[in-house]
Amino acid sequence: MNAIEINNLVKIYKTGTRAVKGVNLTVAKGDFFALLGANGAGKTTIISILIGLVNKTSGSVKIFNYDIDRQFDQAKRIMGVVPQEFNFHMFEKVQDIVATQAGFYGIDRVTALTNSEEVLKKVGLWEKRSSIARTLSGGLKRRLMIARALVHKPEILILDEPTAGVDVQLRFGMWDYLRELNAGGVTILLTTHYLEEVQQMCRHAAILKEGEIVRLDSVKNLNKLIQQETYVITVRNMQPLDGIQSYAPVVIDEHTLEVNLNRDEQLNDLLIKLIQNGFAVTDVHPKEHRLERLFLSLL
Amino acid sequence: MNSQWIAFQTLVRKEVARILRIWTQTLLPPLVTQTLYFIIFGKFIGSQVGPIHGISYMSFLVPGLVMMAVINSAYSNVVSSFFGAKFQRNIEEMLVAPMHEWVIVAGYICTGIMRGIVVGILVFLVSCFFTHPAIDHIGIVIMFIILTAAVFSLAGLINGIFAKNFDEVAMFQNFILVPLIYLGGIFYSILKLPVFWQNVSKLNPLLYMVNGFRFGFFGFCDVSVIFSAGLLIFLTLVLWQVNIWLLKNGIGIKN
Incomplete structure (x- = not known):
């Protein structure tokens, strides 16, 4: 019922x-x-x-x-x-x-x-x-x-x-x-x-x-309707970005990066890439809630 | 027990608690005002006025002043409580519940009548300090006090339903009710007026309420008691139906 x-x-x-x-x-x-x-x-x-x-x-x-x-x-x-x-x-x-x-x-x-x-x-x-x-x-x-x-x-x-x-x-x-x-x-x-x-x-x-x-x-x-999500990544020390340029990272400050991931890209792959390039990752979280993004795109 | 009956009891309990909680606003002021009327009109001015229909002016005033207090109390109780509920939006407590319109109307009217009667009794007791009022027909007195309080409670509810702000609450009371009360034969017998003004006075429904009530005290009045009672019953039924229709259609309270 x-x-x-x-x-x-x-x-x-x-x-x-x-x-x-x-x-x-x-x-x-x-x-x-x-x-x-x-x-x-x-x-x-x-x-x-x-x-x-x-x-x-x-x-x-x-x-x-x-x-x-x-x-x-x-x-x-x-x-x-x-x-x-x-x-x-x-x-x-x-x-x-x-x-x-x-x-x-x-x-x-x-x-x-x-x-x-x-x-x-x-x-x-x-x-x-x-x-x-x-x-x-x-x-x-x-x-x-x-x-x-x-x-x-x-x-x-x-x-x-x-x-x-x-x-x-x-x-x-x-x-x-x-x-x-x-x-x-x-x-x-x-x-x-x-x-x-x-x-x-x-x-x-x-x-x-x-x-x-x-x-x-x-x-x-x-x-699931969200095509892209922005992650805020906190690192202990900023490293050169050459090895992760394919993700088009944006440096916010000396400890923070922002990266956009498409639906077909894995967060795990990004983290592996970061570690391989010498970044010590201390925190990762989405910049905004998925629904928030969908909500804004629909209105 | 029937759920509508329980809802009615709940509304009455809530309203009675409100009257008692703010007794300095609901019960005390009419006592003070009517006492002043007894002193000023009854004692000071009344001593210059001769008996009316063989009754001392002070005694003549008693039914009118009691009725005046009943009318004001019944009316203001319902209009202020209902508009207050609208203003604070706690009227929604009733609108979201499965309460029938007649329960809401009956609850407010019942408490309006109760406050009117309590104030009326208190004013009557005050009058005993100034004169020795006798009651000839207690049944008529009770009937007129209840019907008059019912009519003005219902009128107050209509005012409360339509009022959008406090000005509109006060407007009817100040510009319509007060003149009708003062011209309703409380302080004088219309038989002392010229014929033209007697006829004009007969257009005022309050004249019939005051005079019918006065008949209960002295056994005489300026108009027909049966017509007065009939008019009150008619007004009660019409105003009841108007209130039910307004609430059913959500006028002044929904949208």
């Missing part, structure tokens, strides 16, 4: 802006799916239609076979939503916010309190349960958003740029938590600007441009 089925989805705002132009998209149950695109590509509009914050102009959307035109209640019941911006009541207590959300999903008060305790412990916010939301740091507010989205135990979690403005440590922690949720069977759909995030976590991705999907594939296949 598919978790999400979108057919010929169109959204035209009252201003005349065609934000989504006939998008077709399927997300399998249990998938970890990314929607990528520049600002204004239509990612947030698509997500907003899925969760009921924006009315579509035409097309159909099914969530676990529930048509949102006829069975939106059932569809909403199995979706958890983490919006881009903090949208909880800033003067309410942390646990009240989470338990209230459970109540809005029709979960009785006793279960709502139990569930909220469970998710707040999971995201490391239980100690702050009586704090006023406004007093939390940005990272903790982000965790609160995730806890609130999970309190009714959804089968699909939809996240709109969940790690925007989050520090590296917290981002990694959130990645681990999202992976754990996905491993537990929760289908995850996210939008993000961090392509590294997609490479690290997602199995499939769609790249949106001006309201249309320009590429939809597995992240693995998307990576």
Whole structure:
């Protein structure tokens, strides 16, 4: 069964802006799916239609076979939503916010309190349960958003740029938590600007441009589309470049080289060549993420 | 238990907690304002005014001032809470959940009525320091206070749905509600006005609310009680339907 089925989805705002132009998209149950695109590509509009914050102009959307035109209640019941911006009541207590959300999903008060305790412990916010939301740091507010989205135990979690403005440590922690949720069977759909995030976590991705999907594939296949990759090579001592001129290396400083490798060239061959020419290699890493390059080439 | 009923209870709990959390903004100000009205209009000016329909001016003022507090409280409770939820975007908590439109409307209206009634009771208790108000028909009093609070809660919700900024929240209250309240027969009997102004006054729906409520206290008023009750029921039903339609179509809250 598919978790999400979108057919010929169109959204035209009252201003005349065609934000989504006939998008077709399927997300399998249990998938970890990314929607990528520049600002204004239509990612947030698509997500907003899925969760009921924006009315579509035409097309159909099914969530676990529930048509949102006829069975939106059932569809909403199995979706958890983490919006881009903090949208909880800033003067309410942390646990009240989470338990209230459970109540809005029709979960009785006793279960709502139990569930909220469970998710707040999971995201490391239980100690702050009586704090006023406004007093939390940005990272903790982000965790609160995730806890609130999970309190009714959804089968699909939809996240709109969940790690925007989050520090590296917290981002990694959130990645681990999202992976754990996905491993537990929760289908995850996210939008993000961090392509590294997609490479690290997602199995499939769609790249949106001006309201249309320009590429939809597995992240693995998307990576393969890259024809050339630039590697940054750190060496202990710079040596003459004569023996590696065929790679057209660029010297950045006395310890750093940049080399472009085509898809048919092996990194191993380059390293052997470097060692044969007296370079002591201490580090090699890609200059940019593969998806980043693909993303830029498509947009 | 029905999930919509649980969602309704949750919304009411959240709204009641808000009213209590900011009680210095929600419960205290009407007490202070109405006390000043009792002192200035009732004591100082009222002492120069003769009885109306055989009732002292201070006693005559009581139902009007109670109703004035109920109207303001019910209206401002819903408009400020709903617009606040829109402004902070926590209204999305309800929109993404499987809550029916009638649950959202009923939740806000219920808390608007509750705040209106609590404030009304407090103002009535304050009036006991100035006069000895008697209630002839408690049923009529309860019916009018609930229906009036419901009408103004529903009107406040419409204002909250359409408002795009704080100016638009205040505009209706300042330029429409306040004049209607002051011209609604709170401080005078319209029978003391020339016929032309009596007829103009009858176009003001607040006149019927205040007078119907006053009938509950004294057993008489300037207009028909049955017509007043009918008008309130009619307004409640129409405004309820308007709110449901607005929310169903996402007007002012979606897109």
